[in-house]
Amino acid sequence: PTPSGNRPDIRSRNFSFELFPPKTADGLDKLKLAVRRLQAVGPLYFSCTYGAGGSTRERTFETVDWLREQGIETAPHLACIGSDKDEIGAIVRRYIDEGISRIVALRGDLPSGMGRTGFGTFRYANELVEFLRAEFGDHFHIEVAAYPEFHPQAPSADADLANFKRKVEAGADAAITQYFYNADAYFGFMDDCERLGIDIPVVPGIMPITNYSQLARFSDACGAEIPRWIRKRLEGYGDDRDAIRAFGHDVVLDLCRRLLDGGAPGLHFYTMNQSAPTLRLWEDLGLPTSAA
Numbered sequence: 001p002t003p004s005g006n007r008p009d010i011r012s013r014n015f016s017f018e019l020f021p022p023k024t025a026d027g028l029d030k031l032k033l034a035v036r037r038l039q040a041v042g043p044l045y046f047s048c049t050y051g052a053g054g055s056t057r058e059r060t061f062e063t064v065d066w067l068r069e070q071g072i073e074t075a076p077h078l079a080c081i082g083s084d085k086d087e088i089g090a091i092v093r094r095y096i097d098e099g100i101s102r103i104v105a106l107r108g109d110l111p112s113g114m115g116r117t118g119f120g121t122f123r124y125a126n127e128l129v130e131f132l133r134a135e136f137g138d139h140f141h142i143e144v145a146a147y148p149e150f151h152p153q154a155p156s157a158d159a160d161l162a163n164f165k166r167k168v169e170a171g172a173d174a175a176i177t178q179y180f181y182n183a184d185a186y187f188g189f190m191d192d193c194e195r196l197g198i199d200i201p202v203v204p205g206i207m208p209i210t211n212y213s214q215l216a217r218f219s220d221a222c223g224a225e226i227p228r229w230i231r232k233r234l235e236g237y238g239d240d241r242d243a244i245r246a247f248g249h250d251v252v253l254d255l256c257r258r259l260l261d262g263g264a265p266g267l268h269f270y271t272m273n274q275s276a277p278t279l280r281l282w283e284d285l286g287l288p289t290s291a292a
């Protein structure tokens with residue numbers, strides 16, 4: 001597509017794909033197939049999630065190792081809650097040895113029954129970012145999480161913004177947002193960032209819609225709003241998966257278009273280890289492939 005006005009050229013924007021570490025050998029085979037297909041369009045990098053407290057550590061390593069063996073630019077996620085500095089430091093040194101220079105630094109979610117601050121050395125993601133900068137200098141390009149609809153535990157929107165600013169001041173280079181389906185939430189968040197002097201790129205996180213009950217469960221847990229009109233339509237499709245996918249595609253395609261037209265610095269797709277929904281969006285957005 002032709003860039004309009006003074007918006008950045010689509011080719012200078014940052015498109016990335018998120019994976020989660022599969023639990024089974026079959027899941028790993030499916031992930032590999034999905035990555036091969038997704039890799040063909042030339043994203044900037046793939047990221048891979050990490051369970052707080054080290055719950056997915058070995059599986060995250062396995063996925064990250066495989067991605068690196070393919071020569072793929074990889075950004076492991078690192079969630080600090082429930083871990084101490086030695087444990088986090090050892091993981092980070094492992095990644096440095098593998099040639100990794102990009103990391104997604106997170107607090108992670110507290111296991112149920114723990115207090116608000118949990119245990120371990122780190123209470124919040126800004127402390128992890130501070131640690132990474134103090135120990136490893138500028139080695140990493142550090143991404144942090146941002147919440148256009150605000151984090152569910154934040155006492156207020158202003159408090160959440162102040163906490164986001166702490167992560168930026170600690171040394172984050174860029175942010176990826178929680179998913180959302182209301183473009184105005186993102187643009188409002190960007191206005192707030194500008195007001196607070198936060199000028200790092202904030203890349204919208206995009207969740208394709210393929211499965212309503214799973215999406216509703218995730219959204220309730222992470223505080224991402226599914227607008228009522230979308231919820232009602234999806235509920236109405238019942239078990240008709242084709243109808244859910246078709247409607248979901250149209251909704252998310254329109255969201256992506258609005259975000260890119262409004263100047264978003266890129267898109268980060270929560271692929272759920274599937275290639276088809278993301279590739280369909282990619283194609284219908286007219287995004288370039290690396291070969292183009």
Ligand code: FAD
Pocket residue numbers: 048049050051052077078079104105106107108109110123124125126144145146151152153154155159160161163164166167176177178179205222
């Ligand atoms: P923080 O930035 O620490 O914020 C958490 C809460 O504490 C917010 O309410 C904030 O306002 C508040 N807060 C922050 N700093 C302070 C402070 N200094 N004082 C007082 N309050 C403060 N989870 C995983 O377990 N593994 C993953 O791989 C993973 N990947 C993710 C990727 C993306 C792009 C996103 C958006 C989320 C991801 N999550 C992941 C989920 C994330 O860990 C949760 O949303 C978690 O609840 C918050 O993590 P955070 O890094 O945003 O925390």
